[in-house]
Amino acid sequence: MRYHKIPNEAVRRLPIYLRGLLFLLEQGQQSVSSRNLADFLGVNPSQIRKDFSYFGGFGTPGVGYKTEKVIKQIKKILKLDVVRRTALVGVGNLGLAVLAYPGFGVYGLEITAAFDIDPKKVGKKIKNLTIEDVSNLRTLRRKGIDLAIIAVPPDAAQKMADALVKAGVKGILNFSPCYIEVPKKVKVVSIDIAMYLARLPYYMRAG
């Protein structure tokens, strides 16, 4: 394989492939072809092969891909081959929803700390987790947690982001519908739920 700059889009798709492969493996598919997976995901087979090729190629020509092997490779690339412990900041409705979300496991993600500013919530236990006061955020560095989810009201989001960065967090998933600024070394992904809904009407035909 030659050198190729890896397209951002290819990286973005890896978690999609991973989820599909895990599902197919569970269905008993020990091996898959790019066609198999493509049909299942509703995408183009060449795209899958090309995406995989950016990372060296995971298959055997004439045969296909060993499901388990590809899963292992993708997890390694995405640095999900170890359990990634994640902190949750804000245990309101959205925070509770995140804690109850059933989809983290397949990616090796685990919420292992939860914080809130509300004294009434601090100390409460939810699913083996004891909610801590946000002033404890600085303990994250000691705990080796460098991933965090922000699920607080918009006006508190920036302050929480600042505290997380100070605590050594390197990746933040932000659910507040607002902009947050962080140093370049920190990666932020924001999900504005309303924005996704707002895109739908454009594509809906009248009537």
Next chain:
Amino acid sequence: MRYHKIPNEAVRRLPIYLRGLLFLLEQGQQSVSSRNLADFLGVNPSQIRKDFSYFGGFGTPGVGYKTEKVIKQIKKILKLDVVRRTALVGVGNLGLAVLAYPGFGVYGLEITAAFDIDPKKVGKKIKNLTIEDVSNLRTLRRKGIDLAIIAVPPDAAQKMADALVKAGVKGILNFSPCYIEVPKKVKVVSIDIAMYLARLPYYMRAG
């Protein structure tokens, strides 16, 4: 302006511009330049001008854009110039979070119906909304609601999607970490929270 196929990416960005413009207007900016907005959003000014030009151009050369006017135009394009009423299916943790989410208002989105399968929840009132049994989904057509949010466990998601389609829903925002199939005429956008988190470690440098 000549004919141009409108890039999907341009459409995807409109809600981002809209949110930014609404914010700037609230800050008192009656008019903005592409530079203003670009700086605020951290994007390229040409991109904004180009995106706007696909829809005919909203500004005055040499002067800039009237904030309010552009907002109105974008809302119209996105079909958000009327209040879009939306149904919520599944009033668990995630559903409650959606109901409490503060970001819908700016887009003219409103959750005006909520459904659950749990008899213990049906009949309860939350924020002026009475939770209905999912068997009532078919009333959506009569109510003129054609947008819906699915926030149920993955194993129930497909069934709910089927019921929504039958009820005439044309756009679905799906929060379940699973694939759902719908007729081509229905637009589905899925958000797998875990997938976004799973992308972060790749971009985080070690240490």
Next chain:
DNA sequence: GCATGTGAAAATCTTCACAGCA
């Protein structure tokens, strides 16, 4: 003068098509 609107160039991403190997 100044900022938009827009062809054209550049960059990025996707799909094709086939060589090569099991």
Next chain:
DNA sequence: TGCTGTGAAGATTTTCACATGC
């Protein structure tokens, strides 16, 4: 034969740079 890996072609998207009109 069958399926991967991959150059090359094609499509899409972004950025540039400047003519145009206020």
